[in-house]
Amino acid sequence: MIDNPENLLNTELMTDTVALIGIPFDEYSSFLRGPAKAPSVIRQTLHNGASNLFAENGVNLETHPKFRDLGDLRLPGGEDAIAAIKSAIGRLTAQKARILVLGGDHAISYPVVHALTDTYDDLTLLHLDAHPDIYDSYNGSRFSHACPFARIMETGRVKRLVQVGVRGMNDEQRRQVNRFGVTCIEMKDYRSKNPIALEGPLYLSLDMDVLDPAYAPGVSHHEPGGMSTRKVLRLIQSIQCPIVGADIVEVNPDRDVNGMTAAVAAKFLKEIAGMMLKQG
Numbered sequence: 001m002i003d004n005p006e007n008l009l010n011t012e013l014m015t016d017t018v019a020l021i022g023i024p025f026d027e028y029s030s031f032l033r034g035p036a037k038a039p040s041v042i043r044q045t046l047h048n049g050a051s052n053l054f055a056e057n058g059v060n061l062e063t064h065p066k067f068r069d070l071g072d073l074r075l076p077g078g079e080d081a082i083a084a085i086k087s088a089i090g091r092l093t094a095q096k097a098r099i100l101v102l103g104g105d106h107a108i109s110y111p112v113v114h115a116l117t118d119t120y121d122d123l124t125l126l127h128l129d130a131h132p133d134i135y136d137s138y139n140g141s142r143f144s145h146a147c148p149f150a151r152i153m154e155t156g157r158v159k160r161l162v163q164v165g166v167r168g169m170n171d172e173q174r175r176q177v178n179r180f181g182v183t184c185i186e187m188k189d190y191r192s193k194n195p196i197a198l199e200g201p202l203y204l205s206l207d208m209d210v211l212d213p214a215y216a217p218g219v220s221h222h223e224p225g226g227m228s229t230r231k232v233l234r235l236i237q238s239i240q241c242p243i244v245g246a247d248i249v250e251v252n253p254d255r256d257v258n259g260m261t262a263a264v265a266a267k268f269l270k271e272i273a274g275m276m277l278k279q280g
Ligand code: MN
Pocket: 106, 129, 131, 133, 145, 207, 250
């Protein structure tokens, strides 16, 4: 099921293939390393036999002809990795594949989204996270996992950024949110019964710390007061517009308890892929 990574970028894909791709990269984590281990742990969990590969909408990832697991990217270090990620994702989207990325820390979302804006000039981002990740720079780094949404918005190539679940807001990031015209729905104001109006094409960026640590202890930054697993699932399942790309980031297997967080990430993988595949 997983191709040889050496062949990954030369693989011919059917149009609208949902390509699963791991980006094992955590060099720009500010607090703890660990998320580079997540793609293999999430895949093991997906295939460990504890659950089937059906999404709740009836799509079966095991047999669907347009679901492909391309394995993990092999990356150089530092800023070269950022360029390599953009180039690899760009080659997949140029083939009209839709991509589902397993991070890695949140720093990977900048080059991934940047690559997508070469294909889509009216992209909307739905960003689920405890943190806005929009610092201009953090601990001296502009590629920190605390900065990707500043880098993305600076490109001027994204139509709209909608953040949901934030509870780590501060003055500096609020200035950035205002500067870039971001719609930021903080967790304290979020009501799941009020649907969020979104227009496609959509990129979904899912930081696992949007969940309450009770549901997902295996993340680097515990921010209490977050969403339940079911609340995130309802949000994913309520998306009406075409999803052209998504990432699931910030699982830190070193912090996990009994593989709980990896299991939730595998569940989100199934549901996001299921939504994308149902859209055809
Ligand atoms: Mn994040």
